Amino acid sequence: xxxxxxxxxxxxxxxxxxxxxxxxxxxxxxxxxxxxxxxxxxxxxxxxxxxxxxxxxxxxxxxxxxxxxxxxxxxxxxxxxxxxxxxxxxxxxxxxxxxxxxxxxxxxxxxxxxxxxxxxxxxxxxxxxxxxxxxxxxxxxxxxxxxxxxxxxxxxxxxxxxxxxxxxxxxxxxxxxxxxxxxxxxxxxxxxxxxxxxxxxxxxxxxxxxxxxxxxxxxxxxxxxxxxxxxxxxxxxxxxxxxxxxxxxxxxxxxxxxxxxxxxxxxxxxxxxxxxxxxxxxxxxxxxxxxxxxxxxxxxxxxxxxxxxxxxxxxxxxxxxxxxxxxxxxxxxxxxxxxxxxxxxxxxxxxxxxxxxxxxxxxxxxxxxxxxxxxxxxxxxxxxxxxxxxxxxxxxxxxxxxxxxxxxxxxxxxxxxxxxxxxxxxxxxxxxxxxxxxxxxxxxxxxxxxxxxxxxxxxxxxxxxxxxxxxxxxxxxxxxxxxxxxxxxxxxxxxxxxxxxxxxxxxxxxxxxxxxxxxxxxxxxxxxxxxxxxxxxxxxxxxxxxxxxxxxxxxxxxxxxxxxxxxxxxxxxxxxxxxxxxxxxxxxxxxxxxxxxxxxxxxxxxxxxxxxxxxxxxxxxxxxxxxxxxxxxxxxxxxxxxxxxxxxxxxxxxxxxxxxxxxxxxxxxxxxxxxxxxxxxxxxxxxxxxxxxxxxxxxxxxxxxxxxxxxxxxxxxxxxxxxxxxxxxxxxxxxxxxxxxxxxxxxxxxxxxxxxxxxxxxxxxxxxxxxxxxxxxxxxxxxxxxxxxxxxxx
Numbered sequence: 001x002x003x004x005x006x007x008x009x010x011x012x013x014x015x016x017x018x019x020x021x022x023x024x025x026x027x028x029x030x031x032x033x034x035x036x037x038x039x040x041x042x043x044x045x046x047x048x049x050x051x052x053x054x055x056x057x058x059x060x061x062x063x064x065x066x067x068x069x070x071x072x073x074x075x076x077x078x079x080x081x082x083x084x085x086x087x088x089x090x091x092x093x094x095x096x097x098x099x100x101x102x103x104x105x106x107x108x109x110x111x112x113x114x115x116x117x118x119x120x121x122x123x124x125x126x127x128x129x130x131x132x133x134x135x136x137x138x139x140x141x142x143x144x145x146x147x148x149x150x151x152x153x154x155x156x157x158x159x160x161x162x163x164x165x166x167x168x169x170x171x172x173x174x175x176x177x178x179x180x181x182x183x184x185x186x187x188x189x190x191x192x193x194x195x196x197x198x199x200x201x202x203x204x205x206x207x208x209x210x211x212x213x214x215x216x217x218x219x220x221x222x223x224x225x226x227x228x229x230x231x232x233x234x235x236x237x238x239x240x241x242x243x244x245x246x247x248x249x250x251x252x253x254x255x256x257x258x259x260x261x262x263x264x265x266x267x268x269x270x271x272x273x274x275x276x277x278x279x280x281x282x283x284x285x286x287x288x289x290x291x292x293x294x295x296x297x298x299x300x301x302x303x304x305x306x307x308x309x310x311x312x313x314x315x316x317x318x319x320x321x322x323x324x325x326x327x328x329x330x331x332x333x334x335x336x337x338x339x340x341x342x343x344x345x346x347x348x349x350x351x352x353x354x355x356x357x358x359x360x361x362x363x364x365x366x367x368x369x370x371x372x373x374x375x376x377x378x379x380x381x382x383x384x385x386x387x388x389x390x391x392x393x394x395x396x397x398x399x400x401x402x403x404x405x406x407x408x409x410x411x412x413x414x415x416x417x418x419x420x421x422x423x424x425x426x427x428x429x430x431x432x433x434x435x436x437x438x439x440x441x442x443x444x445x446x447x448x449x450x451x452x453x454x455x456x457x458x459x460x461x462x463x464x465x466x467x468x469x470x471x472x473x474x475x476x477x478x479x480x481x482x483x484x485x486x487x488x489x490x491x492x493x494x495x496x497x498x499x500x501x502x503x504x505x506x507x508x509x510x511x512x513x514x515x516x517x518x519x520x521x522x523x524x525x526x527x528x529x530x531x532x533x534x535x536x537x538x539x540x541x542x543x544x545x546x547x548x549x550x551x552x553x554x555x556x557x558x559x560x561x562x563x564x565x566x567x568x569x570x571x572x573x574x575x576x577x578x579x580x581x582x583x584x585x586x587x588x589x590x591x592x593x594x595x596x597x598x599x600x601x602x603x604x605x606x607x608x609x610x611x612x613x614x615x616x617x618x619x620x621x622x623x624x625x626x627x628x629x630x631x632x633x634x635x636x637x638x639x640x641x642x643x644x645x646x647x648x649x650x651x652x653x654x655x656x657x658x659x660x661x662x663x664x665x666x667x668x669x670x671x672x673x674x675x676x677x678x679x680x681x682x683x684x685x686x687x688x689x690x691x692x693x694x695x696x697x698x699x700x701x702x703x704x705x706x707x708x709x710x711x712x713x714x715x716x717x718x719x720x721x722x723x724x725x726x727x728x729x730x731x732x733x734x735x736x737x738x739x740x741x742x743x744x745x746x747x748x749x750x751x752x753x754x755x756x757x758x759x760x761x762x763x764x765x766x767x768x769x770x771x772x773x774x775x776x777x778x779x780x781x782x783x784x785x786x787x788x789x790x791x792x793x794x
Contacts, residue, residue: 041786078712180376306593362386394615418558428471442548463489483551490557599636
């Protein structure tokens, strides 16, 4: 029931005491746990012993006298310290200059349910509103107290109850391209062209990185060939001649285009680099040779999703220098000298910017000024549209406070994040769930049972879910013919496993439904799922893996499956007020296009609840003898944080980095009453107990825009454990069969013994105590577990 001991430090405190804690804790253990079990283990040569419903240690001793009294309780203990809060006041600090989070308190005397479904106009929110919002603006890398964040950083609600984590960028493979003014020897075509002025387009990384598009030219000569070198010249009139180098390094004429009108927009070549091809990045000639400096070379960029998928939102224009119907001389209006208008992103002049910049598609433009001084543009082009992998990670904990500062015991099963195939070491040591097929993940080729990239025989709209041996462990493949088919298969695993009747080791899906199930000789089949990945209610030695070349749908699919298993393994706490939620961590993720808000359509919901992140809560609280349905909501107001580049934000300090900005008030948390509630019933003698974020609050009084609270701390205790509050002590003596607890309170040197029923609250000389939840297994389920002293340090 109790997880590993970890260091827990509130914001602003240092962790320097941790090294002092561990030796002290080793001496404390024989005192903390019962003498009978502990003594028996010490006599066997072990470091200490404890009663537990599960023994993961080296030795189990049956029949220890104290173990039948084993049990655990969740108690809320607090003093009578009173806090008063008003709408727009600081949530965490009394210093007005440090109001990072502020209260949202409105309509608290209105008898109604909470309505916050309008996510762009909070004046439309009605009913009792209790929440908080960020009061800081993080729209630059130097914003204080919170800057915009790069990959590897995050924005969090207080207590890290939910974090918006900028995990990484995908993909991470780029090819180098260069566009420059040069001269070229074309004397084999015209004897006077031995040093002909030209615009040179060079695919440096990929020898097939450019694909000619000749079909609509005035005089096409070549077919749509691939190449790495293209030259554009003026033929002495209004015609542009296009030349290229073939696979034998021979220059050839591709054809001519008559650029005699400002209305001409002619595609001459496409970028052809892995998944970046066709209409993703087309290089066009626009306007006319007829007027000096009037011809432009344009990278017409069109992404698959998000802001970059709107035509004209991400174009890059190179203004070419030439006299009327004559040769190229450079860029802009002055050769070999950087000018603002040499290079234009959409309508923003960037020719004199001295840092690398990034477009919405993800193209990196290398130092424009430095290159424009030499009449060239250097680009790094990704192998697919770039996305920001964003994860919403929730954390909900129950803690055991002790006399040792900064010690916490945390409940819950923590599932590893999906990882790249290249990051896997010793795959046969794990149960592995692979998302995405062998063409995206060469690691799958090492399994005899899994199909190879060359032998994949499913059609578009079909997918496979298949089990295979992985040493002494098991591997599962979830893969479709296309990225969308893989996502369909991962959704099937998330939503249908293990709800539908399954058998065999191979499932073929077609358009989201089972087409066939195939049985083979193997120790495990799908009827055992979630075994062997989940055993004894815990995720067992399992990795979630997608290929280094995987599309965004594969990474999302891996997160979907891991989230589904989290739901299966989650340790659900159902206290007296019937509130449900996961203890531990849980997450969901999306790949967000650059330039988009994370709450835009097709990405995260603007109102995030337990169905999105299982650590959020829903359930009931009691007020006036009635159960009131409640739930947690995290709101991405006005679609929440936005993924920005230096160009989309017009903040050139970002350079080639991608950042996540958070506008003021765009991240909010609400405690929502799902049905009509009359908070005027609240009083000091009959408070409303709520779990606000990860803090227990007893609301003792409300006004229209104000609340009065009594703060307390949630404690997770074994029988015999003691909580210290200054010089006072509260001890859990025993737990009854129906959830009641027997406590001893030594307050101001007066000893008081009380029995609290499940959900009951009492006040003993200024200390509030409430019985939230209990767990007491039968005596036959409890063993005396012995642990080696050295294993505690591992």
